[in-house]
Amino acid sequence: MPTIVVEVMPKAELLDPQGKAVAGALGRLGKSRFTSVRLGKRFEITVAGHVDGAMLAEIQELADTVLSNSVIEDVVGIHVLEAPAGETH
């Protein structure tokens, strides 16, 4: 079955305390070349049936209204995962 991936990130202009905490840990490990980390979310949505334009539009709508909050986050990517090799429909 196909899978649709939706990626959501905190808005670039906002402080991202989770990413900052991870960046702090990298610094303490001596990984000084990595200067900042931003941390977001990835949703993998399994779909019954095949993916068409209407379904992608429906996912875009859900991504904008449920999976993200446009006050604090941006939807940065929506794409369809290829079915793994050997999988049959």
Place this chain on the structure above:
Amino acid sequence: MRVGVVTFPGSLDDRDAQRAIRLAGAEPVALWHGEHDLHGVDALVLPGGFSYGDYLRAGAIASLSPIMAEVIDAANKGMPVLGICNGFQMLTEAHLLEGGLIRNDHGSFICRDQQLRVENTATDWTSGFESGQEITVPLKNGEGGFIAAAETLERLEGEGHVVVRYLGVNPNGSLNDIAGITNARGNVVGLMPHPEHAVEPGFGPDTADAMRSGVDGLTFFTSVIARVLTTA
């Protein structure tokens, strides 16, 4: 006068909110998130807690609960609605209030008695305060940082929609020290601090007079009772 308190999976302060309503002189009515029925209440409280584990975003899944359709409809018709902490997060997720709440800037959960200044006494929940009154109620949150786009923030400030502001050290990185806001009509109020924990001598914050004697939170609940009774 009946005030509903909605319990969601993961609500923690629903019983405290019910008790505060009773101490203020109204009848609390327990409501359940999974119903489509407000049981004829005159006002509503969305209590604090960690509804649905705050998965997705704080308050986000709760804001999609069955009863929220009736809550949003009632709020848009003018029913007084108070969201406390997780309830405030639900109100922003439901677009009844502007802005959003993100993880505290210092990354830690904070729990302390918090000094606040009441900025707007025209709302249904704050009419019993003096303008500029300084009060102390408990604050406990991990995701209490209030944020909004620059033009939204300017409008909230310009139209007097900031209800309470943090005094002293900003506890969570909220823009403009904002601890609570209201909508244009003044019937919907969201607060990050917990007034329901400062309603009874012996169990509230310390004051200059005596330990645990602070009852500043009670005025939010007596205010809404006065408002509903005068408009009835």
